[in-house]
Amino acid sequence: MRAARLHGLGDLRIEEVAEPSGEVLVTVEAATACATDVKCLRHGHLILGPYPARFGHETVGVREDTGERVLVGDSVPCARCRFCDVGQTQLCERMTWVLGGFGQRIAAPAAALHAVADGLPAAGAAMAEPLAAAVHAVARAGVAACPDARAAVLGGGTMGLMLARLLVLAGCDVTLADRHEERRAQAQAFGARAVQRLDPAGHDLVMEAVGRPEGWRAAIDAAAPGAAVVLVGGCPSGSEVTLPAAPLHYAELDIRGAFHHTPGEVDRALALLAAGDVDWRALAGPTIGLDELHDALQRPSHGEARKLVVDPHR
Ligand SMILES: [Zn+2]
Ligand SMILES: [Zn+2]
Known part of the structure; x- marks a missing residue:
């Protein structure tokens, strides 16, 4: 074969x-x-x-x-x-x-x-495989506890779009940032607001889906005091991120990684696709x-x- x-x-x-x-x-x-x-x-x-x-x-x-x-x-x-x-x-x-x-x-x-x-x-x-990773990342974000959070997604690739859609389904007010006009239009079709750049310190939840150190830094810069920042895009191995020390402490930013998924999250993703929710x-x-x-x-x-x-x- x-x-x-x-x-x-x-x-x-x-x-x-x-x-x-x-x-x-x-x-x-x-x-x-x-x-x-x-x-x-x-x-x-x-x-x-x-x-x-x-x-x-x-x-x-x-x-x-x-x-x-x-x-x-x-x-x-x-x-x-x-x-x-x-x-x-x-x-x-x-x-x-x-x-x-x-x-x-x-x-x-x-x-x-x-x-x-x-x-x-x-x-x-x-697509249930990547969608399951998005389901997992949204679970890591803990949005069930704050459904009307000002949520942001950084990066309008397919993972960013899936994250935006899941946050919309969870009832969040969602803004997706991407420099490509076409991807902003896709985000809007998924029910999110779309911008070129996120407001600094303006979001209660920021989900990063860029997968580069500068994307991780931009996600942290867009987080409001007390926000959760979920890092979804994997950076190339060996890369390093310089973090601003003050907001991590004084603004109590909560930075979480999100990697992969569980078998149950794969089934959840298949159900979302079959139902047409994504x-x-x-x-x-x-x-x-x-x-x-x-x-x-x-x-x-x-x-x-x-x-x-x-x-x-x-
Ligand atoms: Zn994949
Ligand atoms: Zn094991």
């Missing part, structure tokens, strides 16, 4: 590979791509196995044993470590990562599979084949925020 494999930094090859082996074999219908895939290609990533490595972690397909449509979750927590014991499975110390969506078939532990509702197309269901079509980009993947991941993203959809059988 054909699959994309990484042979080293920047070295992506489309190859004929052996059939994968594992508990359940799934024929891939669609795999969406995100900034993590770009990171995997350019810089490597902690979730990648040894080279040559299969990748693609937002995957939907059909189980070969039962014929059911499933989302192949990208991780299975161990259920035994100190984090799994208390339900913080996103921090599992012995996580099994399940990668390989950019291939015609993927093998997965049964525990990684989530049922997909009839009527939810594969490309939409695949309009996945507004976030779907062109469908491409494996041969187009390398160039598509290298291309700088301009204009609207759209996720690549890969059909490995094209």
Whole structure:
């Protein structure tokens, strides 16, 4: 079968590979791509196995044993470590990562599979993986406790747009900041206000979805006294952030990271997509084949925020 494999930094090859082996074999219908895939290609990533490595972690397909449509979750927590014991499975110390969506078939532990509702197309269901990370980040923000908070999202990429939508659904007054006009229009269609720059110290909750040190700093600068700042975008490893000391202390800013998701959050995301509460079509980009993947991941993203959809059988 054909699959994309990484042979080293920047070295992506489309190859004929052996059939994968594992508990359940799934024929891939669609795999969406995100900034993590770009990171995997350019810089490597902690979730990648040894080279040559299969990748693609937002995957939907059909189980070969039962014929059911499933989302192949990208991780299975161990259920035994100190984090799994208390339900913080996103921090599992012995996580099994399940990668390989950019291939015609993927093998997965049964525990990684989530049922997909009839009527939810594969490309939409695949977005449950990043949406689950957004669900997790909003849970970290604790908005249930303050539904009318002045909430802000920094960055109008697909993650920022998903965060804005979830905050709107939670009843927050939401402002999204992005320098691209097209992304501001997408945020408005999701029910948020959109601006080029956030007011300094003007928000009770700031969710950062830029993934660069300057974005983390801008998120802190936009936080009002007593605010929570949730850092959602992962900075490249080795990068450092200089923090302003005074507001952290005197304004009691509460800075939290948000990483990954739990299996329950994946199911919640699938339900939101199936119900149409998050309009996945507004976030779907062109469908491409494996041969187009390398160039598509290298291309700088301009204009609207759209996720690549890969059909490995094209
Ligand atoms: Zn992703
Ligand atoms: Zn664990």
